[in-house]
Each structure stands twice: as structure tokens, then as C-alpha cells.
Amino acid sequence: MIMLRYALFMFISIFCTFSLSAANADFMRSIGKIYVVVGVMLLLFLGIVFYLIQIDRRLTNFENQIKSDE
Amino acid sequence: MIKSGKIWKFTGVGLIVYVILAGMLVPLKTGIESVEPSFGNAGEVLEIEVTGYNSHFKEAGNAVRAWLKWENGKALASKSIIIKDDRKLTLSFSIPGNLPEDKEVQTVSLLIDNPIDGTSVLPSAIFLRATKGNVQSENDKWVTPGNFSKVTGITFPFRNILGETIRNTYFHVPLWFGMMFLFLFAVINSIKYLRNGTPEFDLKAEAFTHTGIFYGIMGLVTGALWAKNTWGAYWSWDIKQNMTVVALLIYAAYFILRASFEDPEKRGRVCAAYSIFAFSTLIPLLYVIPRLTDSLHPGSGGNPAFGSQDLDNTMRMVFYPAVIGWTLFGFWISSLQFRYLRLQKIQEDLD
Numbered sequence: 001m002i003m004l005r006y007a008l009f010m011f012i013s014i015f016c017t018f019s020l021s022a023a024n025a026d027f028m029r030s031i032g033k034i035y036v037v038v039g040v041m042l043l044l045f046l047g048i049v050f051y052l053i054q055i056d057r058r059l060t061n062f063e064n065q066i067k068s069d070e
Numbered sequence: 071m072i073k074s075g076k077i078w079k080f081t082g083v084g085l086i087v088y089v090i091l092a093g094m095l096v097p098l099k100t101g102i103e104s105v106e107p108s109f110g111n112a113g114e115v116l117e118i119e120v121t122g123y124n125s126h127f128k129e130a131g132n133a134v135r136a137w138l139k140w141e142n143g144k145a146l147a148s149k150s151i152i153i154k155d156d157r158k159l160t161l162s163f164s165i166p167g168n169l170p171e172d173k174e175v176q177t178v179s180l181l182i183d184n185p186i187d188g189t190s191v192l193p194s195a196i197f198l199r200a201t202k203g204n205v206q207s208e209n210d211k212w213v214t215p216g217n218f219s220k221v222t223g224i225t226f227p228f229r230n231i232l233g234e235t236i237r238n239t240y241f242h243v244p245l246w247f248g249m250m251f252l253f254l255f256a257v258i259n260s261i262k263y264l265r266n267g268t269p270e271f272d273l274k275a276e277a278f279t280h281t282g283i284f285y286g287i288m289g290l291v292t293g294a295l296w297a298k299n300t301w302g303a304y305w306s307w308d309i310k311q312n313m314t315v316v317a318l319l320i321y322a323a324y325f326i327l328r329a330s331f332e333d334p335e336k337r338g339r340v341c342a343a344y345s346i347f348a349f350s351t352l353i354p355l356l357y358v359i360p361r362l363t364d365s366l367h368p369g370s371g372g373n374p375a376f377g378s379q380d381l382d383n384t385m386r387m388v389f390y391p392a393v394i395g396w397t398l399f400g401f402w403i404s405s406l407q408f409r410y411l412r413l414q415k416i417q418e419d420l421d
Binding site for chain 1: 094402413
């Protein structure tokens with residue numbers, strides 16, 4: 001899962017460099033490219049959220065285990 | 071006060087996803103990015119190169135109108151407009167000998183209007199030097215700019231120095247709001263601990279403080295990055311930046327205090343008292359002192375920080391959900407931290 005996300009991130013970065021070489025002088029200002037930035041931000045944020053969900057589940061399991069042991 | 075149930079966690083995450091999408095994808099209103107040169111003399115012809123942002127000058131063609139406007143309402147229409155491309159214009163103005171104000175150097179704003187983009191303003195765009203000699207009065211040159219084009223559509227405001235970075239408002243500022251809420255709940259739990267002595271409140275206070283400091287550090291870092299690109303340096307020794315570091319250091323000492331005690335009861339009581347003291351320093355440090363002096367931040371010299379001048383109605387649509395979303399997200403992180411500490415404590419008690 002982590003490998004897949006990392007691979008996706010690398011793919012997007014490589015894709016960005018190819019687009020740059022198309023000599024678009026207004027690169028940072030062309031609104032079209034902002035979708036890439038938004039995609040990366042969402043990817044990053046959702047990745048962190050899934051990590052937190054994982055922690056949340058592990059804690060819940062551990063707490064339930066302790067409750068059932070009592 | 072950590073609520074159980076999953077809805078508030080999903081709400082927080084959902085709001086942040088909305089903020090990322092809306093905050094990044096809504097376009098900026100057309101604006102004027104730069105004017106070159108920005109000085110002129112009365113009685114001469116002033117020719118300026120104007121760069122617009124998100125503008126469509128070429129598309130608008132002859133419908134582009136431009137004025138230099140004084141604060142007292144008098145304005146000069148442009149003599150000629152040469153459109154180079156969608157974003158570049160060459161304007162020329164015939165500045166009359168008599169300027170409307172009594173000062174030696176007068177500041178004028180530049181207004182550009184066209185039916186596709188609406189009206190854009192660059193305040194204090196040009197400084198004009200008044201002549202002292204004998205010049206004929208040319209009163210017929212003064213016009214009142216009117217009939218402004220209205221465009222529909224939701225846009226964020228364009229500010230000359232900020233540009234696209236205005237979108238940072240949805241990420242940098244909510245971190246501070248979130249930090250205040252987290253520290254507030256830390257102090258509430260500290261007070262509860264002092265009254266009850268239940269160790270759970272002490273752990274909750276620790277968890278909230280932990281996440282609060284994390285939010286504070288993220289706020290400083292995001293602020294430094296934003297500052298580099300707008301104020302020119304990562305750290306400007308701005309009063310708000312300085313006071314925030316002081317506040318965070320005071321809170322960091324909370325953890326050093328925690329580590330220096332062995333007895334959990336004593337630790338809890340002393341740290342709870344320190345937490346109350348630390349929170350009470352937040353108000354003067356972050357909200358009182360920065361408003362008293364000059365600051366690069368909005369809200370200084372006696373003005374309310376981050377008031378109606380800094381937000382637009384379109385921005386409010388994204389900003390308020392951002393504050394709620396990031397705060398709920400912070401509460402989720404705190405709850406995870408608290409549950410971890412509680413399990414750790416159970417394990418310690420078993421040993």
C-alpha cells in the first residue's frame with residue numbers, strides 16, 4: 001500500500017518534469033497545472049488520514065483486547 | 071471532553087478535503103500585477119507598462135478602459151491603450167500641470183476595466199510629482215470613472231504582493247485557531263484534574279498540549295514559507311512571529327516539567343498548574359502585544375487582527391469550514407494521542 005502510494009508520487013513528479021520541458025513560460029500561472037498540485041495535496045493529506053485511521057483501529061483493537069481480558 | 075463516535079472525525083476530514091479543493095481551484099479575480107515605471111511628473115505624458123493577472127486584454131480589445139484615480143475621486147482617462155497580449159498593456163496618460171491635491175508627491179491608483187474581467191484596481195500604483203511653475207489649468211481632463219463592468223463567478227480577491235499565496239489563508243491561519251482550541255481544552259482538562267484528581271484528565275491535558283504544540287510548529291513553518299515569498303525572508307523578527315515562538319517555548323517547557331517528576335500525582339498537579347499559567351500567557355503574547363506595535367501581519371497598530379479587511383465573502387465560504395475542519399482534525403489527533411497514553415499507563419500499572 002505504501003509502495004503503491006510512493007510509486008504514484010514518483011510517477012506524478014516525473015510527469016511534471018516532462019510537462020516543464022514543453023517550454024511553457026507561464027508554467028506556474030497556467031491554471032491547468034494547478035490540478036496536479038491539488039492532486040498531490042489531496043494525495044498527501046489522504047495518505048496521512050489513512051495512517052491515522054490505521055492507528056485508530058490498532059488502538060481500538062488493543063483497548064477491546066484489554067477490556068475483554070478484565 | 072473527547073467525544074466518542076466517528077462522525078466528528080469524518081466531518082473534520084471531509085471539511086479539509088473541501089477546503090483543499092475549493093481553496094485551490096477557485097480562480098483569483100483579475101488584478102494588476104505590476105506597473106512600470108511607477109513615477110511620473112505633472113505636465114508630462116506618462117507611459118506605463120502594465121502587467122495584469124488572470125486578465126484577457128487581447129480578448130477584450132477596444133473595450134479596455136483605464137484611469138488614474140486620486141483619492142478625492144478625480145480621475146484621468148488614458149490617452150491611448152496599446153494591447154500587447156492578454157496580460158500586457160502599454161498605457162499612456164497625459165498628466166495635466168495642475169494636480170488635484172495640494173501635496174508635492176501625490177499617489178494615484180490605477181483602474182482598468184473591461185467587460186470580460188470586470189474592474190481591477192492597483193492602489194498606490196503611481197507617484198506623481200507636482201510642478202511648481204506656471205501651467206495652464208486643464209480642468210476638462212478630469213473624468214469620473216463609471217459604468218464599471220460586472221462579471222459573474224466566484225473568485226478570490228487579488229492582492230498585489232500576495233497573488234496566489236492568498237490561498238494560504240485556509241491552511242496557515244486555521245492552524246492557529248486550532249492551536250488555541252487545543253490549548254483551551256488542555257487547560258480545561260488541567261482544571262478538571264486539579265479538582266478531581268482522576269489521572270485521565272491529566273493524560274488528556276498532556277495529549278491536547280502535545281497536539282497544540284505540533285499545530286503551533288506547523289503554523290510557524292507554514293508562516294515562514296509564506297513570508298519568504300511575500301515579505302522577502304523566512305524570519306522577519308516580526309512581533310507576532312517572535313511572540314509565537316515565546317508562547318511555544320513556554321508550552322515546550324511543560325513537557326520538560328513532566329519529565330522531571332517521578333510521582334504521577336505530583337507530576338499531574340504541578341503540570342496542571344503550569345498549564346493554566348501557560349495558557350494565560352497566550353492571550354497577551356499572541357493577541358495583545360502584536361496589535362500594539364507595527365507588524366507585517368494583518369492587525370497591528372491598534373487594528374483588530376484579521377478583520378473584515380483581510381477576508382472577502384468568497385473567502386469566508388472556505389475559511390470558516392477550514393477553521394472547523396482543522397480544529398476537528400486536531401481533536402482527532404489529540405484523541406489518538408490520549409488513547410495511546412492511557413494504554414501506556416495501563417501497561418505501566420500492570421508492571
